[in-house]
Amino acid sequence: MSKLTKTGIKIPSLKQPADQRPVVDIPLPSRLFVPLIAGDGGACQLIANENETVQKCAVIATSGTANGFVYSPASGVLEGRQTVFHPLLGNVPCAIIKCAKTKADTRKKVPLASLSSEEIINLAFKKGIIDELDGQPLAKKLSACRKSKNPVLIADGSDSEPYSSSSWAVINQWGGLVYKGLKLAAIAAGTKNYKIGVTLDKNRFAGLLEKYRQAINPSVFIKADGKYPASYDLGNLKHLKKADICRLGVQACLALYEAVAFNRPQIDCVVTVTGDCVSNPRNVRAPFGTPVEHLLNFCGLSDPPEYVIIGDAMTGLAIQSPDIPIVPGITCLIAMKNRVQPPAHPCIGCGRCAAACHAKLLPYEIMRRLDNMQYERLDYLLPEECDGCGVCSYVCPSGLDVADKVLEARDSLGNIFMKWGVGDEL
Numbered sequence: 001m002s003k004l005t006k007t008g009i010k011i012p013s014l015k016q017p018a019d020q021r022p023v024v025d026i027p028l029p030s031r032l033f034v035p036l037i038a039g040d041g042g043a044c045q046l047i048a049n050e051n052e053t054v055q056k057c058a059v060i061a062t063s064g065t066a067n068g069f070v071y072s073p074a075s076g077v078l079e080g081r082q083t084v085f086h087p088l089l090g091n092v093p094c095a096i097i098k099c100a101k102t103k104a105d106t107r108k109k110v111p112l113a114s115l116s117s118e119e120i121i122n123l124a125f126k127k128g129i130i131d132e133l134d135g136q137p138l139a140k141k142l143s144a145c146r147k148s149k150n151p152v153l154i155a156d157g158s159d160s161e162p163y164s165s166s167s168w169a170v171i172n173q174w175g176g177l178v179y180k181g182l183k184l185a186a187i188a189a190g191t192k193n194y195k196i197g198v199t200l201d202k203n204r205f206a207g208l209l210e211k212y213r214q215a216i217n218p219s220v221f222i223k224a225d226g227k228y229p230a231s232y233d234l235g236n237l238k239h240l241k242k243a244d245i246c247r248l249g250v251q252a253c254l255a256l257y258e259a260v261a262f263n264r265p266q267i268d269c270v271v272t273v274t275g276d277c278v279s280n281p282r283n284v285r286a287p288f289g290t291p292v293e294h295l296l297n298f299c300g301l302s303d304p305p306e307y308v309i310i311g312d313a314m315t316g317l318a319i320q321s322p323d324i325p326i327v328p329g330i331t332c333l334i335a336m337k338n339r340v341q342p343p344a345h346p347c348i349g350c351g352r353c354a355a356a357c358h359a360k361l362l363p364y365e366i367m368r369r370l371d372n373m374q375y376e377r378l379d380y381l382l383p384e385e386c387d388g389c390g391v392c393s394y395v396c397p398s399g400l401d402v403a404d405k406v407l408e409a410r411d412s413l414g415n416i417f418m419k420w421g422v423g424d425e426l
């Protein structure tokens, strides 16, 4: 049962046993389906020919702009192009790469030159780094931070949703490299204030500090409040009181370090594979374009799943087919026997959704106005402030999917106001 707090809620953690296990590299699938979309969001055209052999990390498509590239996540043969429906991207053309067995990564380290902010941002664009927290290009976020007066970067490893432990797994395994990437991000953003945030109990937090004692100043680590969505209290750090907090994904920080140190594009990600149908829940590192089914088979299925969700339980999407590819931004996969969905009842006006909303919205009121087609009044309720965290639906005793309604209002981008005309009373 949830416990209401002023901002966000306490939810049970379902991360074990995946969060206790090291990250493993998944064996290559027979084929990868790589979306032909560059890190800057531009649609790309293949530059490699059909049946051509492509090497891991080679450019296979370009948007024609200075930073718009798609890289091959593995060596193999480019078999062609196919349009795939992806719940996060819609109908998207993908390059099909028949994977070849490759030797272990032998990467040459590029000497870490003292790069300028602009050079780091350009590299983040060019190497296609997407921040897994929000699906935004890392370069765009860093450019925005640079314009802020007093930015504080937090590499957010809180994994505040119930199942996911991929951020923690990355910090636990590659914390020193995440830290180096975060420092590069701080140069790009023009700030000396940066932290790594985690959600851990006292003992595990002490273990983390001890593990990285030589590599990372302990004051860099901060603890999230343990609620969902997570927040960090920087109040005791006086000089950071009026800071603009910018959260970065720990995988994006790691990718930035690898882009600078090894000239490596972002070609893979760490995904938590879990749920009551998964026999061996764990965090796996998979190349982009790997079909979801391949990850599930690798971790083993004890039962055929009724639901497969990309993302976590609070914000994830149920998918119809497990052959969709892993793309940047997917950090968790859940395979479930069934999803308990109590029957919905009318709103009783209890206000729990409003009390729990960290964006301080009135979700029930947005839902009511949408349902009653009072579109002209919706804009006063600022649905655009909703980040889709799903807390309002989670706490609703009537079992209403309030978040879905708020998102409907948000994503209409004002179109429904135009449709009916401001001032129409219906």
Ligand code: SF4
Pocket (backbone or CB within 6 Å): 353, 356, 357, 358, 359, 360, 361, 363, 385, 386, 387, 388, 389, 390, 391, 392, 393, 402, 403, 406
């Ligand atoms: S989904 Fe939106 S409206 Fe609902 S609690 Fe989260 S931010 Fe608030």
Ligand code: SF4
Pocket (backbone or CB within 6 Å): 346, 347, 348, 349, 350, 351, 352, 353, 354, 363, 364, 392, 395, 396, 397, 398, 399, 400, 402
């Ligand atoms: S939590 Fe549910 S029942 Fe309560 S006010 Fe919000 S929508 Fe209505």
